Amino acid sequence: MNVLLKLTNVAVYVGDTCLLEPISLSLNQGQPLTILGQTGSGKSLLAQAIMGLLPADLRVSGEIEVFGEVMALEERQALWGREMVMLPQEPWHSLDPLMKGVDQVKEVYQFVREKDVQEALALANDDLRYVGLEGNGHKRPDELSGGMAQRLAITAATAGGAHVILADEPTKGLDVSRRDGIVQLLQARSNLGSLLTITHDVTVARQLGGVLLVIKKGRLVEQGEATQILDFPQDNYTRELIAAEPCAWSDMAPTIRNNSAEDILTADNLRLERGGRTLFDGLSFSIKRGEVVGIVGDSGCGKSSLGDALLDLLPISAGKLTRINKAAKPHQWLKLYQDPPSAFSASVSLGQLLDDLVTLHGIDKARIAPLMSRLSLPQGILTRNCLAVSGGELQRFAILRALLLDPVFLFADEPTSRLDPITAKEVTTLLVELASDAGCAVLLVSHDAALLQKTCHQVIAI
Template sequence: MKVLLKLTDISVYAGDTCLLEPISLTLKQNVPLTILGQTGSGKSLLAQAIMGLLPNGLTSTGTIELFGKEMTLKERQSLWGSKLVMLPQEPWNALDPLMKGVEQVKEVYQYVQNKTPQESLRLSMDDLRNVGLSGSEYKRPDQLSGGMAQRLAISAATAGGANFILADEPTKGLDVSRRDDVVRLLQSRSAAGGLLTITHDVAIARQLGGDLMVMKAGCLVEQGVAEQILRNPQADYTQALIEAEPKTWIDAEPVSKESHDEILIVNQLSLKRGGRILFEGLSFTIRKGEVVGVVGDSGCGKSSLGDALLNLLPFTNGTISRLNHEAKPHQWLKLYQDPPSAFSASVSLGQLLNDLVRLHRIDVQRIQPLMRRLKLPKGILERNCLEVSGGELQRFAILRSLLLDPVFLFADEPTSRLDPITAKEVTELLVELANETGCAVLLVSHDPDLIRKTCDQVISL
């Protein structure tokens, strides 16, 4: 069986600090390799080292062989698009915000594969329909949900014909049916080549099969055949990842309706967006301290509902009544599905936090205990939003929200960037926030098991 990739003692350093311990691996044609681990375990660093995309200040050691030949950085970069492609972890950082989706896929066919404009358009339309974007081909990325943007980024990245794919968290933020579609797309696009997938999702590792490597804190924990490891893990850490899947969680205790005041009443709400009715005739009540779950396929209106409740989006018909008139505007908050869209990259996270403290006169003594609770290292405050992982940035977003003492928190897929262990911890933290402070939480998720195990009431769209 042909060896497509061979790594020998690959390490990554920031100065003298080792971020990724020496790792060796072999990836063979038609045998998927999945790297499973928590946020910050070094998975993405390994992929960036292979591609030659390490951030400034980081260096790698060891040897990298592609297609049977040891290659320099420039030689690997010359293969981008045509033979080797990396799917981005954050779709917003990979898409042109001003271009319509079909045009972004079309130009790859046209300029990488040298197809005619007409053939490129036809292939692009087919690709987008195959990933569930029929009817959204001519929308810009900002007009798409997070899951839809992820599928657009995957289509654009694979349109160049490369059949050796490095996929960095390709299914985060997607509902189960769309997740399965993306996995099938990756499998078909890499059928004649290789697939290296980085994920924190145990279900993805199980679905892809092939070989599996489990990483933690820059070190390899165990490796072998995926089916064997997931059925009989040898490492405690691998067992913990498996046990952290939402379907294994204990059901939450429901909030007593008699002892909690109503904070928001929705009556016969209808919402139309882009000429399409997302939902109509929706009525429900949210009480203080209650966790309300919203589930449904990507693009069905989950995020739009939360935005409408926060007056961030106009609705078509119905009424929304807020009953807590003592709360300040900044105490009605949103946790964004894609953390990079909520932060400026021009300053450090520490500066953003200082601005928040100064603006709202927050006690700085509250910061460190919350950072420890969210497992955020102190050094993260010296970096900007592009220099941390998606999971770390989401936890920082939660920190920023908690400091404002919210009365209503719209959490839009708050764990879609997190590994199972951290996702469970963060979800439990949001539930604790509701219980301890009386903050009402509207929790949107593509995972019905997470919603079922966590929420006091469920809204299905």
């Protein structure tokens, strides 16, 4: 069995502080390798070290061997696209915001695989059809849902035919059918090479099979065959990850303290159209103070668009929408974005963003530290910008920022899609408690029917 990638005592440091303890592994041809662990555990640092994408203030030690040769940083970077490719955790970081989706895939076939224009276009359309984006190739990334953009990014990245594919959280934000389709696509694309996948999704790790590594806080705690580890975990942390899947949660929907609580929002026969297509029609419901309402449906069905319409960010096409709580200030009707980078400026630190929020709204700074602790956010991230933290950390920071504004209505668009099961349960519990304690209505979008069943008073299917 050919070894395509071999790591010997690879570690990552910032200054003298070890962020990722030494790890040794081999990625064999045709044998998938999966790294499972909590958000911020160091999984993405390992992938960045392999590819040569670590931030300038981090350094790597140990040996990285590719195709039988120990390679320096510049040598590995020369393999990008044709022999090695990394699927980034955030699709927006790898897509051209001004280019149609089909053209982004076509370019890879044209300039990496050296296909003529017509064949490249045909292959690109075939790929988009395979991942459920048929009819959406003419759209720019900002015109796609988060899940659709993720599928486009994966399709473009794998079109070059690289033998070593590193996939960083490739299925986050996807419904079950799309998640399974992406796993199958990655397996097919890595058929002649091999696949290293970083995930916090236990189901994905089980589907991929092969070799599994479990990492906690930068340290390898368990390694072996995926089936053996997931069926018979030896480490308490691995058991905790498995037990934190939503299907194992107890019912946590809060009791609405006042059974006669007033409606905060009503929708009557809503219809919404986008891009000449009707997303939904005849949708009616009401939401009370302190109520948790779930929205479920496949990627691209209009879940995010519905939430935006309720916040008056999108016009409705027909029907009547009434926001009843007139005492609330505009900034108390809030949205947690599915892709948090789209809600932050990279030009300043996260700490500066918090300082601006405190100054603008007269917030008591003493509230920040307890909330950061509750959301498992280290103080150190406040010195970094939004591009220098993990996707999960940024999502939790977005929740921190929202909570500081005392929302009366919070549209949470896939708020746990970037979080591992343990942190996802903690964050979901916090949102549910917010609804109960502060009388805040929470509109919760998720692809996970089990999560909604355990947390919501009502579920709207689109």
